[in-house]
Amino acid sequence: VTQKQPDEAPLSRREKGPSSRSVAPDFLQRLFFLLVVRPFLTLFIGLKVRGRENLPERGPFLLVANHSSHLDTVSLLALFPLGRLKEIRPVAAADYFERNLTVSFLTRTFFNILPIVRKREDVTPENDPRQAMVAALKAGFSLIIFPEGTRSSSPEEIGRFKSGVAYLVENVPGLPVVAAYLENMGRSLPKGAWIPVPFFCNVLIGPARTYAGTTPEIVAGIQAAVRDLRGD
Amino acid sequence: MIGAYEGLSPLWRMCAIVGGILTLATAILAFLQLVRPGAYTAELWARTRSWWIMAGLFFAAAVAGPWMSLALFAFMSFWAMKEYVTLLKTRAADHAALVLAFAAIPIQYAWVAIDWYGMFIIFIPVYMFLALPIRLVLSKQTEGFVASASQIQWGLMAFVFGLSHMSYLSRLRAMGPEGALSDGRTLLLFLVFVVEMSDVLQYVWGKTLGRHKVVPTVSPNKTWEGLIGGVLSASLASLLLRFLTPFSVLETFGVAVLITVAGFFGGTVMSAVKRDFGVKDFGSLIPGHGGMLDRLDGLCYAAPVFFHYVRYFHT
Numbered sequence: 001v002t003q004k005q006p007d008e009a010p011l012s013r014r015e016k017g018p019s020s021r022s023v024a025p026d027f028l029q030r031l032f033f034l035l036v037v038r039p040f041l042t043l044f045i046g047l048k049v050r051g052r053e054n055l056p057e058r059g060p061f062l063l064v065a066n067h068s069s070h071l072d073t074v075s076l077l078a079l080f081p082l083g084r085l086k087e088i089r090p091v092a093a094a095d096y097f098e099r100n101l102t103v104s105f106l107t108r109t110f111f112n113i114l115p116i117v118r119k120r121e122d123v124t125p126e127n128d129p130r131q132a133m134v135a136a137l138k139a140g141f142s143l144i145i146f147p148e149g150t151r152s153s154s155p156e157e158i159g160r161f162k163s164g165v166a167y168l169v170e171n172v173p174g175l176p177v178v179a180a181y182l183e184n185m186g187r188s189l190p191k192g193a194w195i196p197v198p199f200f201c202n203v204l205i206g207p208a209r210t211y212a213g214t215t216p217e218i219v220a221g222i223q224a225a226v227r228d229l230r231g232d
Numbered sequence: 233m234i235g236a237y238e239g240l241s242p243l244w245r246m247c248a249i250v251g252g253i254l255t256l257a258t259a260i261l262a263f264l265q266l267v268r269p270g271a272y273t274a275e276l277w278a279r280t281r282s283w284w285i286m287a288g289l290f291f292a293a294a295v296a297g298p299w300m301s302l303a304l305f306a307f308m309s310f311w312a313m314k315e316y317v318t319l320l321k322t323r324a325a326d327h328a329a330l331v332l333a334f335a336a337i338p339i340q341y342a343w344v345a346i347d348w349y350g351m352f353i354i355f356i357p358v359y360m361f362l363a364l365p366i367r368l369v370l371s372k373q374t375e376g377f378v379a380s381a382s383q384i385q386w387g388l389m390a391f392v393f394g395l396s397h398m399s400y401l402s403r404l405r406a407m408g409p410e411g412a413l414s415d416g417r418t419l420l421l422f423l424v425f426v427v428e429m430s431d432v433l434q435y436v437w438g439k440t441l442g443r444h445k446v447v448p449t450v451s452p453n454k455t456w457e458g459l460i461g462g463v464l465s466a467s468l469a470s471l472l473l474r475f476l477t478p479f480s481v482l483e484t485f486g487v488a489v490l491i492t493v494a495g496f497f498g499g500t501v502m503s504a505v506k507r508d509f510g511v512k513d514f515g516s517l518i519p520g521h522g523g524m525l526d527r528l529d530g531l532c533y534a535a536p537v538f539f540h541y542v543r544y545f546h547t
Binding site: 046155184195197200 | 310311314315317318322324327330331334515516
């Protein structure tokens with residue numbers, strides 16, 4: 001378990017797929033979801049899911065949602081059967097989720113995150129976040145992405161979506177995009193809070209679809225899909 | 233067969249009675265379905281199935297012992313509080329106070345567990361009443377302060393303080409006229425059965441004879457015919473359960489009227505809460521019934537009233 005954390009995969013190296021995940025972290029993640037995450041979401045949060053049947057049986061696909069809480073990633077990952085967890089990687093800011101070795105170990109083991117560099121000045125050709133995401137998708141991973149880029153400080157608001165999500169659509173032909181709307185997570189565990197209040201939370205999942213057009217059109221289309229689920 | 237029934241302990245006798253009633257209800261429903269099938273019976277099927285599950289859980293917890301029933305009641309308070317706060321219009325500044333309010337649930341039930349009546353009875357009305365506004369003040373937002381402090385405290389009073397009386401009731405040792413002791417657990421069965429029975433009977437009487445509405449703006453389904461019919465028939469039925477109580481015949485009837493009327497007002501108050509929030513049900517936990525609170529509404533009122541009646545006159 002104490003294996004050395006691999007560095008960011010250089011572009012030249014071919015990304016390995018979901019089946020390459022080591023047995024130990026995969027087992028720990030499944031155990032964690034079975035014994036901690038699922039009971040927590042069912043008995044404490046009372047999570048309700050609508051549209052689960054819209055999740056594709058096979059990856060790769062993009063799961064895109066609004067973002068207001070740490071509960072978001074947990075709830076979206078918990079939508080999948082334990083055996084599929086290793087196929088799903090939440091895209092996460094390296095500056096936050098890899099801020100020290102402990103956090104990095106936990107987020108990689110229990111959430112199988114795909115850490116990306118968020119600040120433009122830190123991006124090098126080796127750690128380009130867009131390339132890292134495309135490589136992961138091409139290797140067979142499905143990604144969970146919050147295109148707002150960060151948790152919104154007001155749970156009712158959906159922030160402007162960044163263009164990275166369109167880059168993925170443009171560079172992975174035929175990539176299905178599933179929009180999800182997460183309700184009340186930002187009330188339960190808002191930014192800055194560490195103890196959740198058990199408001200009932202909902203996940204609404206829309207149908208998988210593909211997007212085409214110019215970059216702004218794709219971004220707008222995906223953003224509209226999330227907003228439509230909210231009933232805007 | 234009668235002999236075997238007489239030999240049962242009060243708990244198992246009650247289990248047999250409830251099982252019998254539910255079997256009868258299920259049989260009637262099956263008959264109705266044969267005679268005239270329709271959407272009307274689908275709703276009743278869901279309700280009846282939920283009654284089986286709720287009764288099963290309740291008796292299982294009672295049989296499993298004090299810890300299981302304590303856990304069940306604490307969970308019911310927790311879920312009711314969840315349903316309530318989700319519908320509230322909360323501010324971001326309320327987060328810490330809400331965490332405190334939920335933390336009060338295990339603490340309140342801990343007083344029950346260690347049988348510390350004095351603390352049980354003042355913890356939420358006094359200490360939480362003082363502590364919640366302090367926590368809200370520390371969040372430094374005055375706009376909406378009074379609304380937040382009031383709403384959260386009201387929820388704690390109704391769904392934690394009020395419902396926890398059911399749990400504490402099972403710890404009482406009630407004294408009858410000849411000094412005969414009555415177990416608090418059987419009194420709890422009496423309370424829950426009479427209040428829930430009255431709820432069902434009010435529905436039945438209201439559906440069949442209901443004409444004159446009691447509080448049309450709050451709850452259009454509650455009629456005088458349903459109320460009076462339900463209260464009287466449930467109170468008459470309660471006479472069959474006198475073996476659970478230390479009461480005389482007349483007193484049993486009087487207490488049953490008291491708690492069924494209290495239960496009616498509990499239901500009406502929770503209806504007003506739902507109206508205010510603009511929802512039909514508090515949740516969807518119990519198919520055919522709605523949320524936890526849609527089932528516990530009457531008990532939020534009846535439990536404290538019954539508890540203090542028993543404690544004042546019989547201990």
